[in-house]
Amino acid sequence: MSESLYDRIGGEAAVSAAVETFYRKVLEDYRINRFFDGKDMETQLAKQKAFFTMAFGGPNNYTGKDMREAHAHLVKMGLDDSHFDAVMEHLGATMQELNVPNELIAEAAAIAEGARHDVLGK
């Protein structure tokens, strides 16, 4: 069995390095920061970490139903494709900053893209 994308990118250590960079970008992006501005930053960071782990094909327990339920209140706040696009933008930029090879970025982006319909409740 070939090594998973998660392992090739660098596993848990890579995710931890990426997730704070990503969360800073998101918090500073006026288009989407209202969706991420929870009271407790540690909880928010843990959610971003779960998202990255999923995007990298790492061990996660997400199901499509979880994704829908977790984001339903954001859809009510107006979450749509433009916001999902912005998150994808930051995901790509974060990995570029960390010198992840382009072909691995493309793989991760494809996995994250697969969650679009569930996240947006479509």
Place this chain on the structure above:
Amino acid sequence: MPTITINGQTLHCPPQTSVLDILLNAGIAISYACKKGTCHSCLLKSLDIAPPPGSQTGLKDTQKAQGYFLACQCRPDENMVVQVPSHQDIYVDVAIAGKKMLNSQILELTLGFEQPFDFKAGQFVNLQRGDGLTRSYSIANPPRPDNTIQLHIRRLAGGKFSNWLHNEAQIGEKISVSKPQGTCYYLPDRPQQSLLMVATGSGLAPLAGILTDALAQGHTGPAYLFHGSREAEGLYLVEAMRELAAAYPNVNYFPCISGGTENPQYCSGRANDIAIATLSNLKNWRVYICGHPEMVSQFKKQAFLKGASLADIYTDPFLLSPS
């Protein structure tokens, strides 16, 4: 509906209601202060089942194993028999050794322990008066040979505990003190690391303690302390901090006033904003924030966006007791 039994009395547990609220609603006297799981003053002990996991967050492993839990964080889904831990398990009685005003509102209270008391500057203790009234205060000094600790008690309008300490408590009077708690303190693992400390009001207590402790332990990295208040009268220990900054070239001290009056002796603006404007990048810094809860949460975000890792940010918002 599950029940909770205490002192032979059995009470029903409505959904989403904490054990603390159930007991208080039933008129049962139990000490508490923050109602947020932070101060640990509503500690109870389960005599039969293992308490729900969320009700033991932050307790020591030894306490968890003995069935201790926090009443304010416990929403039982099965029947429980509990008891209030005995006073001696939690508190030690200590004499008030000194009272000194640091400014018009803040009292420096010195407590003298008879036995050595193991703590780190910046941790907090719960003080309990004879009638059970309990409040949390941070320790403003590192351990000393004379076994004293100093606390900064700000007088709050209508504050039962702070007014009692300010006006009535006498030198020599005994007060109950809990074991030290909290994780906001100096860690000597990286002596060259840059430290940033931002405090408002009596949030200076833990940070002055942490700074003194860091220097005593040979910290060589830069240390920046920003202390803010609305008016100059709200600041305190200004001369002591200036002397510290003069004695240690790595210490930088910024007293800040935000009320709008210009005074050449102080920085003009909020302490957190001045800190952000002064420092260009906080990557790899350790950050300590204590004071008004809104300032603490705002500055936590500001520091994170400036590059500090969330794991390196230590906070100690005032535990204002819900009255």
